[in-house]
Amino acid sequence: MADTIQGAKPELSLSELTEWLTTNEVLFGPVIQIGNNGQGTAATFKSGVAIPTKAPVVRLKVGGQAVIPEGATKLAEGKVFISGVIQDVVVFRLA
Amino acid sequence: MQDLFGKVVWTGIHNRLRVLVIGLLLPLGACASFDGHPRPVVEPIVVKDEYHVAQALTAYYALPADGAQRTEYRDKIIGIYMDAAESRYQEFRRLLSREIKGSNFGLGTGALVLATAASVAAERAANILSAGAAALTGAKTGLAKEVYFEKTLPALIAGMEASRTRVRTNILLRMQKPAAEYSLPEAFMDLNSYETAASLDSAIEMVTADASRRVAVEQNAYDGVVLTLSGAPPIGTGDALRAAGTKIQELEAANDNVTLGKIAKALNIAPGATAPDTAGAIRAEMAVQIQRNSTVEQNKALGTKILDAAAQPGTGGQ
Numbered sequence: 001m002a003d004t005i006q007g008a009k010p011e012l013s014l015s016e017l018t019e020w021l022t023t024n025e026v027l028f029g030p031v032i033q034i035g036n037n038g039q040g041t042a043a044t045f046k047s048g049v050a051i052p053t054k055a056p057v058v059r060l061k062v063g064g065q066a067v068i069p070e071g072a073t074k075l076a077e078g079k080v081f082i083s084g085v086i087q088d089v090v091v092f093r094l095a
Numbered sequence: 096m097q098d099l100f101g102k103v104v105w106t107g108i109h110n111r112l113r114v115l116v117i118g119l120l121l122p123l124g125a126c127a128s129f130d131g132h133p134r135p136v137v138e139p140i141v142v143k144d145e146y147h148v149a150q151a152l153t154a155y156y157a158l159p160a161d162g163a164q165r166t167e168y169r170d171k172i173i174g175i176y177m178d179a180a181e182s183r184y185q186e187f188r189r190l191l192s193r194e195i196k197g198s199n200f201g202l203g204t205g206a207l208v209l210a211t212a213a214s215v216a217a218e219r220a221a222n223i224l225s226a227g228a229a230a231l232t233g234a235k236t237g238l239a240k241e242v243y244f245e246k247t248l249p250a251l252i253a254g255m256e257a258s259r260t261r262v263r264t265n266i267l268l269r270m271q272k273p274a275a276e277y278s279l280p281e282a283f284m285d286l287n288s289y290e291t292a293a294s295l296d297s298a299i300e301m302v303t304a305d306a307s308r309r310v311a312v313e314q315n316a317y318d319g320v321v322l323t324l325s326g327a328p329p330i331g332t333g334d335a336l337r338a339a340g341t342k343i344q345e346l347e348a349a350n351d352n353v354t355l356g357k358i359a360k361a362l363n364i365a366p367g368a369t370a371p372d373t374a375g376a377i378r379a380e381m382a383v384q385i386q387r388n389s390t391v392e393q394n395k396a397l398g399t400k401i402l403d404a405a406a407q408p409g410t411g412g413q
Contacts, residue, residue: 002270007322022333026340042317
């Protein structure tokens with residue numbers, strides 16, 4: 001089964017993007033890659049893998065670094081639109 | 096080698112020296128990744144005979160043109176080849192790193208050994224030994240030019256990764272189309288691009304053009320990918336639909352198209368011929384309704400409707 005790529009409008013806030021990822025995970029499987037196509041945020045979801053029981057967390061990087069809680073699993077990182085501005089983020093899931 | 100040894104009378108010491116020099120030079124020819132690209136995937140160990148291009152195309156065209164079988168077979172072949180290419184790529188990267196380190200060490204040591212031996216050998220032998228040392232040093236310089244990317248290897252690998260990501264993304268997008276719109280021959284062309292995207296030659300071109308800019312853009316962007324951009328669902332939607340989404344996935348995995356048909360009927364959409372088709376249609380309809388719904392309560396109701404339909408007794412919507 002093919003993985004699924006979905007696009008999100010660039011004006012989404014950080015919390016809205018998190019909800020967008022959460023909802024798409026429920027539909028298409030866990031997120032494995034994020035980025036942008038210049039017009040909006042894009043994410044790839046892994047098909048055929050069990051839908052996660054916990055939502056992903058999106059966190060902005062500061063100075064190229066992001067603090068991930070101990071035990072959390074990093075899912076993806078990349079440049080996405082947050083409130084219309086390209087930002088470096090990391091996506092992880094708490095244990 | 097002929098210039099070095101061609102006019103020498105081969106005495107015992109000469110023969111030993113010849114063996115030594117040839118032995119030191121041999122590793123150069125044995126380096127698997129000095130070609131600058133991974134080995135092809137179409138080898139018996141990586142891709143079975145039945146999945147070779149000709150056999151796969153024959154099997155593909157033997158399937159009905161108007162059904163989902165060609166799409167499924169195409170996706171299967173793409174999966175096999177991408178997995179094989181990934182395996183080859185990882186092997187290539189490992190060998191690349193190891194061989195660069197190994198060659199530098201071996202050649203440096205060889206040159207030192209021959210130069211030292213020349214200082215204690217008879218005149219003619221010393222000339223040969225010195226020539227051998229010079230040859231090795233020269234070989235190392237030549238090799239260093241051939242693999243001049245040693246110091247920029249991380250950037251080159253990043254360039255290859257960026258190219259592979261871009262090609263892979265395009266393949267994944269095109270896999271969402273049925274075989275009638277994205278056929279197996281087209282897929283093979285894309286898979287070939289995916290393999291060659293791991294070429295050091297193309298990576299060098301990319302890096303020398305503008306390494307940091309290209310790598311940053313390609314790695315962080317779905318460059319050139321055309322997407323329909325959706326808005327944010329109401330907060331709590333994901334959690335509200337998690338049980339329904341999981342149920343659909345379970346039914347799809349169990350190939351239970353009857354129960355999926357009940358859900359499709361409840362959502363007023365036509366079920367597909369297969370469980371994956373119906374599950375895909377349900378997900379697409381859910382995405383539409385989620386975009387239309389303005390409150391999390393509406394999305395909770397959507398989830399409840401799906402779960403209720405799945406629990407409903409009867410023969411389903413087929």
